[in-house]
Amino acid sequence: MVAHWDLLSHAWAVRLLQGQIIGGSLRHAYLFTGPAGVGRRTLALRLAQVQNCTNPPSPAEFCGVCRACRGFASMQHPDLLLLKVEDGDREIKVDAVRELNRSLSRTPLEARFQVALLLGFEQANDNAKNALLKTLEEPNPSVLICLTAPDIDSLPETIVSRCEVIRLRPAPVGQLAGELGVQLDLPPDKAELLASLSGGLPGLALSLHAQPGLLEQRADWLLACQQLLSAKRVERFAFADKASKDREGMRALLLVWLSFWRDVLLRSARSSARVSNPDWEEQLDSLAQGLTPQAVHRSVNAIERTLDQLTTNVNARLAMEVLLLELPNL
Numbered sequence: 001m002v003a004h005w006d007l008l009s010h011a012w013a014v015r016l017l018q019g020q021i022i023g024g025s026l027r028h029a030y031l032f033t034g035p036a037g038v039g040r041r042t043l044a045l046r047l048a049q050v051q052n053c054t055n056p057p058s059p060a061e062f063c064g065v066c067r068a069c070r071g072f073a074s075m076q077h078p079d080l081l082l083l084k085v086e087d088g089d090r091e092i093k094v095d096a097v098r099e100l101n102r103s104l105s106r107t108p109l110e111a112r113f114q115v116a117l118l119l120g121f122e123q124a125n126d127n128a129k130n131a132l133l134k135t136l137e138e139p140n141p142s143v144l145i146c147l148t149a150p151d152i153d154s155l156p157e158t159i160v161s162r163c164e165v166i167r168l169r170p171a172p173v174g175q176l177a178g179e180l181g182v183q184l185d186l187p188p189d190k191a192e193l194l195a196s197l198s199g200g201l202p203g204l205a206l207s208l209h210a211q212p213g214l215l216e217q218r219a220d221w222l223l224a225c226q227q228l229l230s231a232k233r234v235e236r237f238a239f240a241d242k243a244s245k246d247r248e249g250m251r252a253l254l255l256v257w258l259s260f261w262r263d264v265l266l267r268s269a270r271s272s273a274r275v276s277n278p279d280w281e282e283q284l285d286s287l288a289q290g291l292t293p294q295a296v297h298r299s300v301n302a303i304e305r306t307l308d309q310l311t312t313n314v315n316a317r318l319a320m321e322v323l324l325l326e327l328p329n330l
Contacts, residue, residue: 005046006064008179008202009171010039016166017047018060026051027164029136029145033152034168037204043168044117044146048072048080051144052111068111079111084119092124097131104135104143114140118147122154129156136162170200173274180205196278199259221256226283229330240320247316251307254323258303260284265300268293295328302326 005014020026030047032040046062049069053062062069071077083100085092100116108114121129136145136159145163152160171179177195179202180186186194186209197218198205208214228236243250263275267288275284288296306323310316 005043005050005062007039007042007046008183008206009176010043010168010202013043013166013168014046017050021050021060026144028139028141028143029147029163031147031149031152031155031160031163031165032168033149033165035150035170035201037198037201037207038168038170039202040148040168041117041119042203043166044115044148045072045075047146048077048113048115048117048144051113051115052077052079072115075117077111077115079108079114081114081116082119083116083121085123090123092118092121092128094125094127094131097124097128101131101135104140104145108142113142113144116143116145118145120149121147121159122149129159133158133162171195171202173200176200176202176205180209184209193279196274196276197259199276218256221253222260222277222280222283225257225260228324229328233325236324237321240317240324244317244320247310250316250320251310254303254307254310258300258307261296261300261303264288264291265293265296268296290330291328299327 004011007014017026030044032044034040049062049064049072050056050060052068052072054066054068055063057063064070064073068077072080075082081100081103083092083096086096100118104114104116106114118124118132121132124132135143139145147155147159147163149155152165173192173195176198177188177191180194181188181191184191194205194208197208197215224239228239231239243253259276260280263277263280263284264287266273266275267284268291275281277284302323306319309319
């Protein structure tokens with residue numbers, strides 16, 4: 001038996017879905033909302049395992065070892081229909097949704113339920129979103145549809161109203177740290193660091209644990225942030241040139257910088273709130289003491305503005321150069 005569906009946090013959502021399954025009131029379509037890394041996809045896959053497990057240890061649970069459980073967990077089951085933005089595309093297209101609709105009109109190949117997992121459906125174009133409506137209105141009884149999106153406002157009301165919405169939110173850092181310590185057998189300081197860096201997002205915390213290189217990359221980016229504050233203009237421009245060659249990498253770098261500068265802002269304001277980078281306490285305090293709150297606030301705003309610009313067709317190198325010129329010069 002897999003206790004609590006083997007999930008970090010979101011026990012309330014598991015209890016809700018279990019109650020619906022046991023009571024025979026499970027919906028045919030669910031919309032899981034929340035920020036990336038909060039566990040939307042994982043919860044949908046757990047629901048798919050529960051609905052298709054061939055050896056459930058008890059009602060509304062799954063064994064985790066049968067062919068169906070293993071297939072859905074690894075997203076390799078023939079009755080799992082995955083829809084997301086294809087590599088090289090900027091949106092989910094209508095032809096992909098039409099093909100999904102055709103597949104969902106058939107009977108499952110092996111499992112009791114076909115499961116359609118539509119990841120990031122807010123990225124579908126309008127025609128694609130409209131094409132899904134008929135399937136949501138007249139579902140095949142052997143179909144379970146799971147959509148993910150940041151929030152309900154990112155999708156048309158016509159889609160939201162046809163789904164049961166499960167709103168997932170980041171867990172309190174202390175709670176997540178405790179769960180990470182138990183599930184991964186981590187010492188308290190390591191669990192606290194992962195929970196803090198992830199901002200309470202279970203999926204992100206697990207990724208950081210599974211991929212140590214991500215923590216090493218973060219350390220490199222934070223060190224560069226420190227060094228650039230005392231660098232000359234030519235050095236800042238050289239860094240901008242290198243960082244802007246990978247647009248997604250630049251975005252990830254700026255998110256790390258933003259979390260750091262927000263922590264500096266907390267320290268500058270003498271807030272007792274928990275910081276996101278507890279392993280950089282000394283550097284946070286040093287900057288908070290050496291800069292005015294206004295200068296720190298300007299840095300936060302400049303990074304946020306640059307991140308917004310990256311969602312447009314802005315010249316990434318130019319945007320990074322402007323940002324680096326706005327950061328304090330120590």
